[in-house]
Amino acid sequence: MRKFEELNHYQIFGIPINASAFEIRQAYKETLSIYGNDSPISYSFFTEEESKEILDRVEEAFSTLIDQEKRELYDKMLVHDKKIDPSDLTKKKQKVPTPLFSSKTPSGAAISKTIKKRIKDKDLKKTKEAILSKDMISGDDLKQLRQTVGIKIEDLFEVTRITVSILEAIENDNFGTLPSTVYLKNFLKAYAKLFEVDPKKIIDGYLKNLNHIKGTS
Amino acid sequence: MAHIFAVGGGKGGTGKSFIAANLGVMLARQGKKVVLVDLDLGAPNLHTMMGLTNLKTGLSNFLNKSVKNLSLTSAPTKTPNLYIISSLRCSLEVGNLFYAQKQKIIRAIWQLPTDYVVLDLGAGTTYNTLDFFLASHQGLSVFTPEPTSIQNTVQFIKAVYLRKLKHILKQHAFATAVKEVGYESDDGVVRSPLDIVDSVMRSDPARAKLLQKELGKLRFKLILNQYRKHMDVTLGNKIEKVCNRHFYSQFQFLGNIAYNERVYESIIARKVFVAKYPYTPTSTDLKNVANKMTGRNVQAPTLKETNAKV
Ligand SMILES: Nc1ncnc2c1ncn2[C@@H]1O[C@H](COP(=O)(O)OP(=O)(O)O)[C@@H](O)[C@H]1O
Ligand SMILES: [Mg+2]
Numbered sequence: 001m002r003k004f005e006e007l008n009h010y011q012i013f014g015i016p017i018n019a020s021a022f023e024i025r026q027a028y029k030e031t032l033s034i035y036g037n038d039s040p041i042s043y044s045f046f047t048e049e050e051s052k053e054i055l056d057r058v059e060e061a062f063s064t065l066i067d068q069e070k071r072e073l074y075d076k077m078l079v080h081d082k083k084i085d086p087s088d089l090t091k092k093k094q095k096v097p098t099p100l101f102s103s104k105t106p107s108g109a110a111i112s113k114t115i116k117k118r119i120k121d122k123d124l125k126k127t128k129e130a131i132l133s134k135d136m137i138s139g140d141d142l143k144q145l146r147q148t149v150g151i152k153i154e155d156l157f158e159v160t161r162i163t164v165s166i167l168e169a170i171e172n173d174n175f176g177t178l179p180s181t182v183y184l185k186n187f188l189k190a191y192a193k194l195f196e197v198d199p200k201k202i203i204d205g206y207l208k209n210l211n212h213i214k215g216t217s
Numbered sequence: 218m219a220h221i222f223a224v225g226g227g228k229g230g231t232g233k234s235f236i237a238a239n240l241g242v243m244l245a246r247q248g249k250k251v252v253l254v255d256l257d258l259g260a261p262n263l264h265t266m267m268g269l270t271n272l273k274t275g276l277s278n279f280l281n282k283s284v285k286n287l288s289l290t291s292a293p294t295k296t297p298n299l300y301i302i303s304s305l306r307c308s309l310e311v312g313n314l315f316y317a318q319k320q321k322i323i324r325a326i327w328q329l330p331t332d333y334v335v336l337d338l339g340a341g342t343t344y345n346t347l348d349f350f351l352a353s354h355q356g357l358s359v360f361t362p363e364p365t366s367i368q369n370t371v372q373f374i375k376a377v378y379l380r381k382l383k384h385i386l387k388q389h390a391f392a393t394a395v396k397e398v399g400y401e402s403d404d405g406v407v408r409s410p411l412d413i414v415d416s417v418m419r420s421d422p423a424r425a426k427l428l429q430k431e432l433g434k435l436r437f438k439l440i441l442n443q444y445r446k447h448m449d450v451t452l453g454n455k456i457e458k459v460c461n462r463h464f465y466s467q468f469q470f471l472g473n474i475a476y477n478e479r480v481y482e483s484i485i486a487r488k489v490f491v492a493k494y495p496y497t498p499t500s501t502d503l504k505n506v507a508n509k510m511t512g513r514n515v516q517a518p519t520l521k522e523t524n525a526k527v
Contacts, residue, residue: 002415004463014458034455040364041455044371045463050411109446161498183496 009061137205223353227369229340238266243507249332257339268487287325444473
């Protein structure tokens with residue numbers, strides 16, 4: 001426990017010395033999701049006593065930092081003990097606060113939801129009609145759907161989990177790098193379903209166009 | 218010397234063999250020579266994950282001394298650059314290895330003429346498994362998101378950590394501390410090794426630094442397998458965080474690997490998954506993990522920096 005006991009209140013939450021009250025609350029919640037009584041992580045790592053000891057420290061850290069007066073006293077103590085540099089206290093805030101346990105890829109589920117909603121809310125009727133009236137459908141047509149909604153190719157990846165390189169190949173009709181037809185059909189289906197256009201028509205039109213390009217180049 | 222990855226983790230069925238096999242393919246596709254070694258001697262099935270059935274040679278030839286050079290017992294797989302040393306025929310005789318045999322295997326593995334070695338280990342925390350894990354440069358611990366699996370992985374990490382701790386204490390003759398390390402209860406469950414370092418710090422602060430330094434060389438990688446969409450994406454990061462906070466070794470979470478029903482189909486079809494289903498999130502995840510294992514941020518350690526010495 002020594003290693004944990006040596007952490008100061010800010011380190012317990014993994015937040016900067018000048019963190020805002022909002023950041024403190026956020027980090028507190030995150031920390032409880034690890035060390036709290038109903039967390040599978042805490043349950044696996046620590047004995048009951050250890051767990052209680054840790055939670056006591058977490059609570060103490062939170063109640064100190066969230067109380068302006070107590071926090072100032074605590075900061076003074078840290079400065080006095082040379083644990084922190086006094087200039088840290090007045091340092092300008094970073095533009096982007098770094099959350100404690102951000103995963104490398106932001107929560108896919110949340111992003112996926114917002115993107116789906118954006119597509120739903122957008123009136124795509126005209127664009128869709130224009131595309132479906134064509135005999136051959138190109139990657140550019142699909143791209144237009146996406147751009148009309150105003151989402152990035154990376155956003156599509158978040159929802160469909162089709163890799164960006166494949167999505168790019170699809171939108172550019174880059175048949176050299178496109179996957180085999182079986183997979184391609186699946187990807188086109190996912191693409192079409194997301195934008196709520198008839199998958200069959202998209203697949204047929206796209207493949208027809210692809211064969212056409214292949215034949216002429 | 219080859220760079221050695223060991224794939225372990227406390228629980229059976231989390232996907233250690235699946236991951237060893239598929240990471241082997243991904244590493245070989247990076248243009249490196251890779252040797253997979255099945256060290257789950259009691260229940261070998263790495264060859265099954267690779268879709269191989271008729272293996273003529275394997276570890277048993279090395280152990281019964283009919284082949285002197287371990288590399289000659291390797292067999293090619295369907296993937297270029299990828300070889301396998303199976304334990305197919307040794308299961309019954311050598312489920313429990315003698316100490317000398319274990320050391321012999323470890324030394325032979327270190328000398329394999331290849332770029333990478335991937336060791337597929339059995340479940341549990343027997344000394345054999347722990348020592349094979351410690352003989353690697355990077356130990357990969359595979360777990361799934363179920364509470365029991367997290368629990369077993371933590372037990373596994375603690376057991377490895379404790380074993381390493383004991384090695385260090387013995388090696389440097391921490392006489393007083395060694396007694397206190399008799400921390401395992403009768404049923405073999407590891408109690409908290411976290412406190413052992415603390416107790417050395419109290420009783421022998423001068424050498425606690427050395428202990429910390431040695432433990433700091435131990436590198437764990439964490440892989441969360443059979444990840445399903447609705448789950449907490451940050452679970453692995455959180456476990457990484459807790460490990461780094463409470464142990465003195467280095468932990469890195471390599472990523473989630475999506476659950477995919479077709480894993481079963483690929484095994485039945487005798488094809489390695491990433492070859493049969495390349496355009497799936499699972500295959501992409503495996504590729505990303507392989508890249509992280511060998512990426513620019515991972516420096517190739519020198520001989521001294523393996524997890525253990527023989
Ligand atoms: N990502 C995954 N998605 C679906 N099934 C998986 C996945 N990983 C492993 N499995 C299945 O779990 C079972 C156990 O995997 P295995 O690699 O043999 O585990 P271990 O070697 O850890 O005992 C296998 O039957 C395999 O099909
Ligand atoms: Mg296995």
